[in-house]
Amino acid sequence: MxxxxxxxxxxxxxxxxxxxxxxxxxxxxxxxxxxxxxxxxxxxxxxxxxxxxxxxxxxxxxxxxxxxxxxxxxxxxxxxxxxxxxxxxxxxxxxxxxxxxxxxxxxxxxxxxxxxxxxxxxxxxxxxxxxxxxxxxxxxxxxxxxxxxxxxxxxxxxxxxxxxxxxxxxxxxxxxxxxxxxxxxVDAIPPASQSQPWPRPADAWAANTLLANKAGSQIAMGCTTFVAHPNGWHQMVERQRTSDDDGLCLGLDASNLAEAFAAGNAxxxxxxxxxxxxxxxxx
CATH class of the missing domain: 3.40.50.150 (Vaccinia Virus protein VP39)
Structure with missing residues (x-):
């Protein structure tokens, strides 16, 4: 055939x-x-x-x-x-x-x-x-x-x-x-009250994937999912310094946004x- x-x-x-x-x-x-x-x-x-x-x-x-x-x-x-x-x-x-x-x-x-x-x-x-x-x-x-x-x-x-x-x-x-x-x-969905290991890596949350939240083309950038690491203030300072020295984006640039919307609509x-x-x- x-x-x-x-x-x-x-x-x-x-x-x-x-x-x-x-x-x-x-x-x-x-x-x-x-x-x-x-x-x-x-x-x-x-x-x-x-x-x-x-x-x-x-x-x-x-x-x-x-x-x-x-x-x-x-x-x-x-x-x-x-x-x-x-x-x-x-x-x-x-x-x-x-x-x-x-x-x-x-x-x-x-x-x-x-x-x-x-x-x-x-x-x-x-x-x-x-x-x-x-x-x-x-x-x-x-x-x-x-x-x-x-x-x-x-x-x-x-x-x-x-x-x-x-x-x-x-x-x-x-x-x-x-x-x-x-x-x-169909696998069972764990309840929200289930204990989670601490600290929980940022990439372990579905909300930090490319297709986050209710809108498929939206990346969680607010406090929708808050990931905390004890004594992690220095990481924020280092990220800002990297952005200032090397020009790396802290958020989405045009290509990131186009990719996010394309994936969200797919x-x-x-x-x-x-x-x-x-x-x-x-x-």
Whole structure:
């Protein structure tokens, strides 16, 4: 059998692509607007054709694939993007998250066997759940039926609380039931009151990893997680002296920030691989 293929909309730095390729798929094409992200994609997926704007893509320039993945923009859906005084974000009516309709258009034009969508969990609740109903109805009207599930990165070997909703649908066919009814073991979460060794190294806290806190693209720089070392004042002095003498940054520079946002917006490859391993059996 030929190797199954995927096409990646809103590809970012290739989280979906990485996971699906580890499961046995080949990435045929990627659509990504950010030039920095496209440079990462070109380096990691040289065999894939790159496109820049989802609004300019369709059956006229996209190769037929078995699966289309799309982590469509969440800025108008996420709680992190809301503003004080706005009890309702714009959702699918927003300029960014409204690009979901480009996904639907491309599905109707190319009709892949499967589609996998990803977004923040707030998609389930925004605008009194009407937007999620719209997503499901739009997929069904395009011939796609399936299931959805909230998956947390912490159960896939990633040291981060990162809950995201994934929708998997097939063209006139249901996806494998294992996507909903798996019996994989889940490790117990230690209680917050559990005693911790002291002093605790800074890199032992998940909050000090690149993807910290509720916002995936945020590094904890306040007192969200306070790491204390007895008699450690001299370390702060030495760090300041190093910054003054050698010009080393105490915080984030432009490249650090770009990396943090790219990683924060990416789909966790381990979760993508888990989904892909279920779908590839259906080929």
């Amino acid at each position: 030929p190797q199954p293929t995927i096409g990646s909309l809103f590809a970012g730095i290739g989280g979906f692509d990485e996971g699906f390729e580890k499961a046995g798929y080949r990435t045929a094409w990627q659509v990504e607007l950010n030039p920095t992200n496209r440079a990462v994609l070109a380096d990691r997926f040289p065999h894939a054709t790159q496109h820049e704007d989802v609004r300019h893509c369709g059956a006229n320039n996209l190769q037929s694939v078995d699966v289309i993945t799309a982590g469509f923009p969440c800025q108008d859906i996420s709680n992190a993007g809301s503003r004080p005084g706005n009890q309702h974000t714009r959702g699918l009516q927003g300029q960014r998250s409204g690009l979901f309709w480009e996904v639907i258009r491309i599905l109707q034009e190319t009709q892949p066997r499967w589609v996998v969508l990803e977004n923040v969990v707030n998609l389930l609740a925004i605008n009194d759940s009407r937007d999620f109903q719209t997503v499901v109805r739009a997929l069904a009207d395009s011939g796609y039926v399936g299931c959805w599930r909230v998956l947390n990165a912490q159960y896939f070997g990633v040291p981060q609380q990162r809950r995201r909703i994934f929708l998997v649908a097939g063209h006139h066919r249901m996806p494998p039931i294992e996507l909903l009814a798996d019996a994989a073991p 789909v966790v490859p381990q979760i993508a691989q888990w989904i892909a391993e279920k779908l590839i059996k259906a080929h």
